[in-house]
Amino acid sequence: MATPQTNNTLDVGAIRKDFPILGREIKEGVPLVYLDSAASSQKPSQVIHAMSRFYETEYANVHRGIHTLAEEATAAFESAREKVARFVGAESPRQLIFTRNATEAINLVAHSWGRANLQDGDRVLLTQMEHHSNIVPWQMLAAELGFTIDYAPMTEDHRIDLERYGQMLEQGPKLVGFTQMSNVLGTINPVARMTEMAHGAGAVVLVDGAQSVPHMAVNVAELDVDFLVFSAHKMCGPTGIGALYGRRELLEEMPPFMGGGEMIKRVQFDSFTVTELPSKFEAGTPPIAQAVGFGAAVDYISNLGMPAIRQHEQEMIERALDQLEEVPGVRIYGPAAEHKGAVAAFTLSDAHPHDIAEILDRRGVAVRAGHHCAMPLHEKLGLPATTRASFYLYNTSDEIDSLIEGLYDVKKVFA
Amino acid sequence: MDDLYREQIIDRYKNPQMRGRLDPHDYTYEDDNPLCGDRIRIDLRVDDEGRINEAAFSGDGCAISQAAADLLTERVVGMSLEEVKSYTKDELIEMLGIDLGPVRMKCALLSLKVLKAGVYGLDELEEELASL
Ligand SMILES: Cc1ncc(COP(=O)(O)O)c(C=O)c1O
Numbered sequence: 001m002a003t004p005q006t007n008n009t010l011d012v013g014a015i016r017k018d019f020p021i022l023g024r025e026i027k028e029g030v031p032l033v034y035l036d037s038a039a040s041s042q043k044p045s046q047v048i049h050a051m052s053r054f055y056e057t058e059y060a061n062v063h064r065g066i067h068t069l070a071e072e073a074t075a076a077f078e079s080a081r082e083k084v085a086r087f088v089g090a091e092s093p094r095q096l097i098f099t100r101n102a103t104e105a106i107n108l109v110a111h112s113w114g115r116a117n118l119q120d121g122d123r124v125l126l127t128q129m130e131h132h133s134n135i136v137p138w139q140m141l142a143a144e145l146g147f148t149i150d151y152a153p154m155t156e157d158h159r160i161d162l163e164r165y166g167q168m169l170e171q172g173p174k175l176v177g178f179t180q181m182s183n184v185l186g187t188i189n190p191v192a193r194m195t196e197m198a199h200g201a202g203a204v205v206l207v208d209g210a211q212s213v214p215h216m217a218v219n220v221a222e223l224d225v226d227f228l229v230f231s232a233h234k235m236c237g238p239t240g241i242g243a244l245y246g247r248r249e250l251l252e253e254m255p256p257f258m259g260g261g262e263m264i265k266r267v268q269f270d271s272f273t274v275t276e277l278p279s280k281f282e283a284g285t286p287p288i289a290q291a292v293g294f295g296a297a298v299d300y301i302s303n304l305g306m307p308a309i310r311q312h313e314q315e316m317i318e319r320a321l322d323q324l325e326e327v328p329g330v331r332i333y334g335p336a337a338e339h340k341g342a343v344a345a346f347t348l349s350d351a352h353p354h355d356i357a358e359i360l361d362r363r364g365v366a367v368r369a370g371h372h373c374a375m376p377l378h379e380k381l382g383l384p385a386t387t388r389a390s391f392y393l394y395n396t397s398d399e400i401d402s403l404i405e406g407l408y409d410v411k412k413v414f415a
Numbered sequence: 416m417d418d419l420y421r422e423q424i425i426d427r428y429k430n431p432q433m434r435g436r437l438d439p440h441d442y443t444y445e446d447d448n449p450l451c452g453d454r455i456r457i458d459l460r461v462d463d464e465g466r467i468n469e470a471a472f473s474g475d476g477c478a479i480s481q482a483a484a485d486l487l488t489e490r491v492v493g494m495s496l497e498e499v500k501s502y503t504k505d506e507l508i509e510m511l512g513i514d515l516g517p518v519r520m521k522c523a524l525l526s527l528k529v530l531k532a533g534v535y536g537l538d539e540l541e542e543e544l545a546s547l
Contacts, residue, residue, distance in 0.1 A: 358519070359420075370451050384476070414425065
């Protein structure tokens with residue numbers, strides 16, 4: 001079942017056969033060219049089958065029954081947690097909380113850790129390249145508690161400005177939150193370095209791994225981060241599940257996020273006691289089959305090898321940037337290929353990104369147009385919107401050619 | 416080559432007739448379509464009899480939204496405010512002369528929403544505006 005692996009390169013032809021949807025046509029004779037994996041990745045049959053097999057043979061609610069199915073389902077759910085925890089290098093699966101997605105994981109930290117630790121006069125330091133999900137939860141909490149949010153700026157070439165970042169750390173933020181990889185610029189931030197600097201200033205560090213964990217080896221122990229969040233759906237897994245990794249001392253001290261079943265040890269009419277990690281943060285029936293799918297997704301990409309995936313994407317983005325630069329009128333945003341992941345955001349003369357995406361779709365080329373949930377970043381770039389092509393382990397250089405040909409169609413319409 | 420990007424649409428997008436600001440104005444309103452970032456503002460001047468004698472739009476966005484705004488602001492000059500109220504989305508779509516899917520429909524109708532909200536306020540036409 002698993003795709004055989006040789007050396008450190010991907011057999012993209014074999015991989016594509018694992019993804020049934022990549023075989024479809026958008027319309028008669030026009031195959032799908034899926035360049036929107038940064039929004040959400042497609043799913044291999046290994047993941048789809050793991051979930052349907054689970055529903056067909058082992059499904060029951062978890063942690064609450066003593067019948068055979070309940071035990072099997074619980075074992076499958078907890079084994080998925082172990083896989084995901086190991087995948088990001090967590091010391092223990094108890095430090096890996098299942099959430100709905102990366103967004104919910106950030107909200108969990110904001111509501112639980114933030115409410116217990118932040119107050120009027122405090123500072124939180126983010127960066128200018130954050131996704132709305134790492135901005136708005138902090139803004140909501142700041143409106144309530146009265147702390148100040150600062151945004152570390154970028155250099156001319158759209159990398160984090162470490163000098164300014166260092167200066168802003170001197171203001172003593174209690175929490176520093178930043179993305180490991182920008183979903184627009186593709187910028188890969190130096191997480192270990194930024195974390196070390198933030199710890200030196202006494203801050204707790206939250207890293208948004210929504211775009212990095214699917215595409216490169218990420219190890220919380222090596223990076224020494226306090227919190228890491230990510231979503232299964234961007235890494236070949238299902239929607240409806242994501243994860244929060246947290247440093248154990250922090251998680252232990254944090255108050256629960258939501259209340260309900262599963263997160264309690266004992267409830268009386270006038271009080272409750274909270275249970276242990278990770279259940280403390282997982283009120284209610286969790287996304288059980290989705291966890292199984294998440295585990296299968298982690299198996300799938302680990303089996304291919306994260307270094308091999310990164311290598312393939314590096315080749316893809318180098319090629320894509322080279323070819324895009326040759327199209328007259330194209331302007332690319334973000335740093336040079338060696339500093340970024342496989343995301344290319346661009347504009348094309350005065351064609352609006354929405355129109356570009358529409359015309360590309362006629363060739364079956366799926367890209368995203370808009371502000372990509374990073375409106376402050378686009379404001380900084382002075383643009384209302386960009387077009388974004390993003391690549392993953394199943395994309396080929398032929399698909400880059402289709403993108404480029406489509407851009408010439410756009411130029412024809414708007415000539 | 417194209418059903419959506421007819422010559423009229425591309426021409427209006429590239430060479431708008433009604434783009435600008437009116438200052439002072441009798442009515443102005445601005446709104447955006449957060450899905451794709453289209454943004455449109457419409458300014459109107461109205462004569463003593465309640466007829467629109469000048470109109471202009473500004474903003475940015477896709478060809479469909481901007482061409483629709485250009486055509487609509489041109490169309491409303493000479494109309495009474497009552498006529499603006501009863502101007503329907505079907506009339507606008509017919510004027511555009513293109514087939515629109517649900518996503519692009521939002522782009523096309525943004526200017527009508529801005530126009531009506533500007534003249535009548537969001538509350539009065541709440542039901543109708545919600546459907547645009
Ligand atoms: C950098 C980044 N952070 C966070 C998110 C939020 O992910 P989700 O919508 O799965 O919560 C995304 C997804 O678009 C992202 O690209």
